[in-house]
Amino acid sequence: MRRVFSSAKAHPYDKVQWTTRTVQMKNALGEKVELANLEFPDFWSQNAVQIATTKYFRGKIGTPEREYSLKTMIDRVVDTIQTWGEKFGHLATRREAQIFADELRTILLHQKAAFNSPVWFNLGTRPDPQCSACFILKVEDDMMSILDWIKTEGVIFKYGSGAGVNLSPLRGCREAIATGGKSSGPLAFMRGADSVAGMIKSGGTTRRAAKMVVMNIDHPDIVDFIKAKQEEERKVRAFMAAGYNMADLNNDAWNSIQFQNANNSVRVTDEFMRAVEHDGEWSTRFRTTGEVAETYRARELMAMIAEAAWESGDPGIQFDTIINDWHTAANTGRINASNPCSEYMHLDNSACNLASINLLTFLCDDNTFAVEDFRHTVRIMILAQEILVDGSSYPTPSIAKNSHDFRQLGLGYANLGAMLLAMGHAYDSEEAAAWTGALTALMTGEAYRQSALVASIIGPFPGFEVNREPMLGVLAKHRAKLAEIKAEHLSESAVLAAAKDAWDGAVIFGKEHGVRNAQATVIAPTGTIALMMDCDSTGIEPVFAHVVLKQLVGGGYMKIVNQAVPRALKTLGYAEKEIEEIVQWTEEKGTVEGAPYLKEKDLAVFDCAVAPSNGKRSISWRGHVRVVAAAQPFISGAISKTFNMPHETTPSEIMESYMLAWQAGIKAFAVYRDGSKSAQPHVTVSGKGGSQQPAQQKLKLEPNKRSLPRTRSSETHKFSIAGHDGYLTYSIYEDGMPAEIFIRLAKQGSTLAGLLDTLAISVSMALQYGVPLKALADKYIYGRFEPAGVTENPEIPIAYSITDYIFRYLALRFLSKDELFELGIGDYPHNADLALEVKALPDAVVSSEKDTAPKSPSHRVVFADTVCRLCGGMMIQTGSCRTCLQCGMASGGCG
Template structure:
């Protein structure tokens, strides 16, 4: 019997619209038509990486280290924690990142974490206990094996969760686990101020957010209330930029991450395109005048628009106009009528010039993105997260995890596909479990994420793997290997969802 047949309260999207749905994990029990509870059929977890009777921590050599960070300009010590415990195989760089970014508790207090064991136990313990309580596993012993396997993978650097997991899971803070959020904003002051608030709460939890500003009327349109001219989205970007620059993401020394997107047919598109390039001119002038304009410098905060990635959302229609050298219409937000025509090729040249000068704006191909939409009946995709790997619905979030491909390279230069598949199955299970206990900043994000369960499993070290195998990054062999690994990872994750 399918989940939907057993429980009429299960949202349709769980079975038909998102492949990462864990059928047996919707609730602790499933309900039949008589409202009698029946045990959920959970997963049986076989050992792959661990050994029965041997804890993963007992398989490695541990050592104490002192982690010290200094200001690169002055030499002043900006962070110090002595006697932290890590496996001897971990690099100094890895232990420094974990100690400075992920250990929780105030320095110098008993609550301060000082061992990788404590950190991993805090996180894995939450996944294991929630997975068992929510019916993911056939027996409690399966849950315990799952926890040990997950611990082994993290301890041996086979994968990592995204940073919000390390920041928040198992602490007293809200259990924000998603690194990536997509928000929405409408053409009203209430909505714009709500955008500022939502972004601030997301940054506080250690995550990033993106949104499309194209619903906000342009500076070339009138306000209904007063008859005056609207401010336009670029002006409202200033407030959001200042907020992002003020809030340290996750309470750590980590810059907030944000993305702002504007459709290419918005009347303020040219101002948007050139905004960051103009600010870069200011940076160069101020640096030449003796001001400290380095990243994190004392004077850099006086320059605007430095806390977001900007992207132009282009359509096939616009790209065809660029190709044909024809005019392209910019449309009023309130009426949809064309209020100005521009030379498409000239605008495209401005986009390219600005990107050459300051690496912004990027391009997002709206029609292509929506052609690849996995749940098109749910609405259009209009924006992305700050890094642009997550394209999905407005008011949604995505939890990320990344596998280290170099760990699956055997001594004979073959790729261990069998262990890679098993690792993917364990990790995608953990990621799905996180949606059960996760906290989200708004009700709409909570609903969308639990309905569609967006999970971003991926990999790192592809470049290192190709170099180790002597394959060119832009070679047929390199692309074929990357495609095979990606396909295998995707299929393994989808299959585990079906199980």
């Protein structure tokens, strides 16, 4: 054990400048609470401060037990790990223990790496903390086993983690049971488990429960499983057509939509994929007898999967043969399932604790990579995670036994996309693939090398001898894959040389001593912890957008350009003046497209996961496949990744992507087609306009203006949209309805002032001549243009434009609940008749365009999880989960 980041002469905390910060958060009652005098380093952004304070600081607010300093939070975790390391024999001497603790403290303090959320939630707060984020459960074709599965999931969710299970052992709905009837089938039990998950907030208060349900392609109920979420998505469309606002995830209507707490994946074998290739047949088989249930064209089943994913984003695909070919404990049992985000894949009834390294912190100013610092960080984090295995608690004895016998770890990384951007490499490029492969190889090679060294001191994992052949065989396969990295596309040779050295050590020491951990690395989505590390991209993902909202210390937000953009421009050789103008253009337009001085050949470097609102470019799904394929041969487990596809993608193209992913050796593949989720803020209610025609006819014939007295009542409402403050003043008639409005922004140019004045005059005239406020609101709400973003109004947490905010505010202030319901905002009445009518809607309401998707959609469809249910911020895909860019709320259990 040696010091790299710390010094024996000074405490890690003494080397940084500490500042006091203030954070606003909501208590259990939903009330705003201001926490002042919080202690954080000066280089931590306000957003990272907000994440740490609201998600990970422990103790009841207002009590002495409440954490108010990052020092306390880090010490709580590091001190516990150090104590356990000494207790379990990992840290042999007091000096070694102190060096380890100082190095780990420095790594966490400087945002070089972070543990998964359950460690921050639970470590040091209770004697038996649950520290693993990922669990894989087992269920058998027995009622007690099914009930135990649901109970165990609930316990896992309670402490902030996620779980996956393969339901293929359960008999199909057409199979008989002992009492003479028919089985309920897996989907019936899925509904029950999904409802339980929906009732439990993961980690107590801050996260939604996360679950994965897997079914093998030969199960007799596979067609129902494939279509399960597709059918629920059609229900969402039906509710929207009936007038329900399904953009609000807190709307009670969502309680009628099933399977919303789980990611679904179909397990396919190489045999099935070859049948698809050659247009062969595929048979499903009854679980009780093994007899053929149905025979399909393999392509027919694959087309069903592609069509369902096109329409709803589910199911994903897991390539069973590839997964088990890389299995390190194959002699103990096969891999049947994964965690919710599909990065942890190992034995049933097992667990994995995760951590992620912030790659960008190892990129030096001259764009060289700090190889030895990175290797040291891997060693420290692997040792810390290994110690956590023995100190953690587990929800069942069988999970505890497998966790101790196989000691699965999941070290990964975040900020790859931002690092590639800073280096001037397009995400979809040979250079990006080479760097991804080399860095991933270095990480996993060093992790297994460290695992073998730990094994030389305290022994290999107990299941090693039984699995010596598959374990060492997989290590050899990893090392052999180094030859496929294209060294000519690396700007420096040190990374690949270090990777070869690490893998040589892993294989040699592994043969001599065994390894301490059956699994060492995965790439998780890293949603919340990536934000706490101030990452500009999560997991293996590319940069999501170049213009982001930055939280300010004094409250509010401002738009800033991603910090990697100017660095990339400098790397590409642009002058300072050119960089300034390109950055200014990007901030104003939201895209680099059309920026002055920017060369056409450099545009690809700045491509993001999705096209910006004012741009057309985005990374091709093939580019995503290329990067994941480069990393997968060097990862113990799998990779959680969103394969983004544009709105106009067809099911046929999705089917093609499945074939390419399989051929590339990827273990898990899930697509998100832009706009595949139909729930969106703007709800058009059919049949509501007819009653307005007589009123409009009357206005034409009798244009009577309703005058205001010289002295009239008025109210002024202050608002803030993405840091832009403004004031809305409205005069009120004696009957309580609005008569005129005035709009003023705190900072505005003459053009914007003139436009707002013109709008206010037009609206005031309309109100005075009898145009209903509801009719005006219907035209203006949800219109999209800048400034847009987070507001300070809990009733309107996010505004899509100034006019959107103003008319939603006026509607909430003056209209009835029934009128709000018809507009698709506010609280909604429970209407049993309307709910019943949903079932009787014609097929046209729920039909999808499939292969005839429009090439140029007139608007960008916003799927339900775009808006965070806690703060109203933007939700982005992080692997198979979604994470809020503002508050860090995650829909999964892997961050």
